[in-house]
Amino acid sequence: MTMATDAPAVREVQPGGSRKPRNAMRRRNTLIGWSFILPNFLGFGLVTLIPVVFLFYMAFTEWSAFGDPEFLGFDNFTRLIGDGSFQTSLGNTLYYSVFHIPLTLVAALSLAMLLNTKLRGVAFFRTAAFFPYITAVVAIAAVWSQLFSADGVINQILGVVGLDPGVGWTADSTLAMPAVILVSVWRDTGFFMLLYLAGLQTVPRTLYEAARVDGASAWQRFWNVTWPCLRPTTFFVTVMLTIQSLKVFDLVFLLTAGGPGQSTFVLAQFIYQKGIVEFEYGYASAGAIVLFSMSLVVTIVQFLVNKRIER
């Protein structure tokens, strides 16, 4: 949502007070600026930045929270490469992302287009679509767990068309991940729909009118007008979704706890388990750096691709 308001706010202040010397003016503005940023930045620095910087050091050590960390060099990273659990978690995270990103994107865009019409009561449906996103994830997990149980609503509906798998989804090693993906798509759609709704408002009406005059079909209007105009939104949505997918944790943990076996064991849970549960903070940090690097690389690639298309 940061993209909607680009820059002008700060610039507008300057031409106003022309009597004061420029330097004092600038100093005052800088101070005001800092005073706005500082409280937030202090919090960010203390609870995020410093721990993250420390993490880069910890990843090269062995540390159980007691005593001094012991420097290991790249040992943690070589251990990661050979660690079966790490490989499984990496595979599961990619499996999750490959489905979660496009499905959420399509669902969010479709819903946004549907709710971008001037219908009576559309505000209600927009709000309703946003509900899952603001609902506590614990509640979501509890309810969906019931829905996915062997004799739950979902299997009953599937039973009508003869597709009842006969098992609880979250207790089946092949169905657990699809269940997790389904719930997270349902949960995230509302938020990304909102971004797309904002994006849709920026598409000039005149383009649609021109396209219609030229005899473009609904599909052609979408493909040649809506989609290109939404590119900045889509870019932002994709970046956010990718990062969110790679670091998925809470929903998976509450819905399946990584199981059955390791069938939904994701990277973030690997880090949690090694660090918080097994007290291997150094090794967990190495895992966290891998996750961080993955997010960083994917985001950079997305930026580059976006730039190339822009040209």
Next chain:
Amino acid sequence: MKHHVMRSAGVAIAAALTLAACSSDDGSSSTPDDTGSGSGDEPVTLTMSAWSLDSTPEFQLLADEFNAINPNVTVELQEYDAAEYDTQITADLSAGAAPDLYILKNLKYFATFQDGEQLVDVSDVADGVGEGNGALDFYEVDGATWAVPYRQDTWFTYYNKSLFDEAGIAHPEGAITWDEYADLANQLNDGLDATGSYQHSWQSTLQGFALAQTPGADLFSGDFSFLAPYYDRVLAMQESGAQTDFATVQTNQLTYQAQFGTQEAAMMNMGSWYVATLIAQQESGEAEDFEWGFMPAPQYDDSTLETPVSFGDPTAVGINPQIDEAKMDAAKEFLAFVGSEDAASALAQIGIKPAFASDAVTEAYFSVAGLPQDELSQFAFGTHETLPENPVSLDTAAIQNILNDAHSAILTDSVSVEDGIAEAQERVANEVG
């Protein structure tokens, strides 16, 4: 980290003590074998970690009972979150902000604290605690003792006498084997609307027994074949319907309290802490009103029926090495007290199974209102060998996590018993140590 002493705890204890309403005065009598050395005239205040003070009266009880004997020493409680206790106390110890005394909530992390030099050697205290405290040995590393246990839970089989009567099956009269247990569950299942047996989804409900009971079973051997017969039996029970299947327990998020307390199951294996819970829930109406008792947990074979083997983790108190040296004597005295028969009798009176076992403790325990008074329950409480669920090692947590994955995979039929165990063995070889 600001965990302040919660004075309101006293009110909660008063409520919890309704359990022990019948015998309240003998705890305040002075101990004859008081070690006596450090209780000088100057007042000493010790701080100790604790959790969920509203529902867990044992900490305040220990503090109050000790204060009654040693009026100069006050033990103040510092409250932590129950679910995140191990993480929070680790953070506090690491930051130098932990209290003088801290509780080792389970045996799993004892090795981490001991290896991390976060415990004071209390071998001198241990020497005075005596034979009756059976869990003391678990805290021995390199010939020294590092903490003193006050509580030792063990696993029993709870059974619903009313449902046994309804099914026309005689009440059990002594310890039984697992095969007999499975037969009994099937019989009950046939004669009742309720299921014969309920087994909660925790790995310990199966692996804890297999590890403790199977001759030669060793968590660190890398060989987990000892689990196989236990899984085969449970899978057969799930198949026949005599036991609610694992997937249902998970997806429907069943609670063991409701399953046994509302008579959904006729038998259930569960830790000794459930005795006090069930009494309280029957009193409050959360659980239905029915006759129940507990017997020793089922055995591997009939060679251990005289002294049944079960498992359970003790709870202990250790001393933070950063304690003020001037308080050390008082801290050690407190440790000597928590491991003693006096503390045990006081704990027993609020329905807790203490680490110190004796006839007097058993008597105190069965004086709690609402406790079944039959001989089998008394036998189960007083006679057993309890082995640790989590034998002490730095690798325990990692191995248990891998076995937990195997547990859910096998019981949901995602893999066969053999493959699940083989995979766990491979992972332990590959990922641990």
